[in-house]
Amino acid sequence: EVQLVQSGAEVKKPGESLKISCKGSGYTFANYWLGWVRQMPGKGLEWMGIIYPGDSDTRYSPSFQGQVTISADKSISTAYLQWSSLKASDTAMYYCARRVGATPWFDPWGQGTLVTVSS
């Protein structure tokens, strides 16, 4: 079974750094693009960016370029999303999802990581 398992919920203060993870199993992790999606409280889904773990080729949505860093370690089938200095507006649920197909869709999705940034 293809599965993505994300790290647990985080509570941080503004200005702190954070790295959350997404571990894939049941498929060749290096061979599929993996994306990150944000859902702010009461809002919809926003595509943040994607990474190809095979060579760490990374693409960002213009809205998130420079705001976060996406990385991956194919040796442990894990992708990461990190912030160097969190803001209260980063409070959201973050999902990872495997990108599939030529006109790509996302399947499956991780269970989500809730990030709360509050002083």
Next chain:
Amino acid sequence: QSVLTQPPSVSGAPGQRVTISCTGSSSNIGAGYDVHWYQHLPGTAPKLLIYGNSNRPSGVPDRFSGSKSGTSASLAITGLQAEDEADYYCQSYDSSLSGSVFGGGTKLTVL
């Protein structure tokens, strides 16, 4: 403001049929990029419902169907059931943004 536009909410009684629209532009749906649909229940991971405009993954009931025409796409749900109450999102690719885009989401209420 989402790149793809969906109605904020739709509703229907059990057994009825509802449709959810997804309107894009010439840089995404209108450019020929496929539309995909997801069902999102509170507290769970989004689930792929339709891919490639009209294809259902294994396990998705045939009560769910998708279509695409021009710069728009639609998700139809027939024989509404209480368990269908969820948020539904369309997704495509946008050439001007060089990345995936989502609709704003539609909350389906089963009356």
